[in-house]
C-alpha cells in the first residue's frame with residue numbers, strides 16, 4: 406500500500422478497493438476511540454440498542470402475544486451516520502472490542518427490560534454473543550454483574566450462533582453450561598447455517614432454536630425448504646426446545662411457519678428493530694388492540 410500511496414503506478418480500478426480499505430482503517434480507529442480502554446463514558450453514547458419483538462404463534466395470525474425482544478446494536482457514527490452491525494462487527498472482532506460492545510448492549514438492554522417488566526410487560530430479553538466473547542474470560546463476570554444489577558436471569562436469553570459454537574465445540578459446550586447454570590436461557594441463533602451434529606445439539610443445555618432467515622424466507626416457494634423447517638421443528642421439540650422463526654416478512658409465510666410448528670416468529674412483518682421508546686409505544690398500541698397485527 407505504501408508504494409501505491411506514493412503515487413507510482415496507481416491503477417484507477419484500485420480506487421474503490423482503496424477507499425474501502427481506508428474506510429475500514431478509519432472505522433477501526435473510531436471503534437478503538439469509542440470502546441477501547443481509554444474511551445470516556447460519553448463515547449459509549451454513540452451506540453444505540455434497538456429492539457425487535459418476538460411474537461407467539463398461539464392465538465393465530467395477528468393475535469399472537471409479544472413474548473420477547475431481541476437487542477440489536479446500532480452505531481451512530483459521528484460522520485457516517487447510523488451503521489448496522491454488518492458494517493462494523495468484523496472490524497470490532499479484529500480490534501478485540503466485541504466483548505466491550507456486547508457488555509454495553511447487555512447492560513443497557515437488561516436495564517430497559519427491568520423497566521418494561523416493572524411497568525407490567527411480561528417480556529423476556531435476548532442478546533447476542535459473538536464467538537470470541539464465548540471464550541472471553543470477562544463473560545461470566547459480566548453475567549454475574551447483570552444478575553447483581555437486579556436482572557432476573559430467568560427472563561434473559563443469551564443467543565449464540567450455531568457457527569460460533571462449532572469453532573471450539575467442547576469449550577463452547579462448557580461455557581453454555583456456565584451460562585445456564587446461572588439461570589440464563591440459551592438460544593441457538595441462525596440455525597441451519599452451521600454444521601453442528603445432532604449429537605452435539607442434544608447435549609447443549611439450550612432452550613430455544615432460531616431458524617435462520619435463509620430458510621424461513623424460502624419456505625413458501627420451495628417445498629424442500631419447508632420440509633427442512635418441519636423436520637427441524639420436530640427435532641427441536643423432541644429435544645424440548647422452543648422454535649423461533651427469524652426474518653418473517655409477510656403474512657403467508659407466517660401462516661406456513663405456524664403450520665410447520667414454529668412456536669414464535671420475529672421479523673419485519675411484526676416490526677423492524679426500533680429504539681426502546683418506539684418499541685414501547687408499538688407494544689402499548691398493540692396491547693390496546695390485541696387482534697390487529
Ligand code: C2E
Nearest residue numbers: 477478489490507510533534535652653654671672673678
Ligand atoms: P441476528 O442475531 O440473526 O439478528 C437478526 C438480524 O436480522 C438483524 O440484523 C435484524 O435486523 C434482521 N432482521 C430481522 N427481521 C428481518 C426481516 O424480516 N427481514 C430481513 N431482511 N432482516 C431481518 P442486524 O440488526 O443488522 O444484525 C445483524 C447481526 O449482527 C445479528 O444477527 C447478530 O448476529 C449481530 N449483532 C447484532 N447486535 C449485536 C450485539 O449487540 N452483539 C453481537 N455480538 N452481535 C450482534
Ligand code: MG
Nearest residue numbers: 475533564594
Ligand atoms: Mg440473534
Ligand code: MG
Nearest residue numbers: 594595615651
Ligand atoms: Mg439470527
Ligand code: MG
Nearest residue numbers: 595617618651
Ligand atoms: Mg442472523
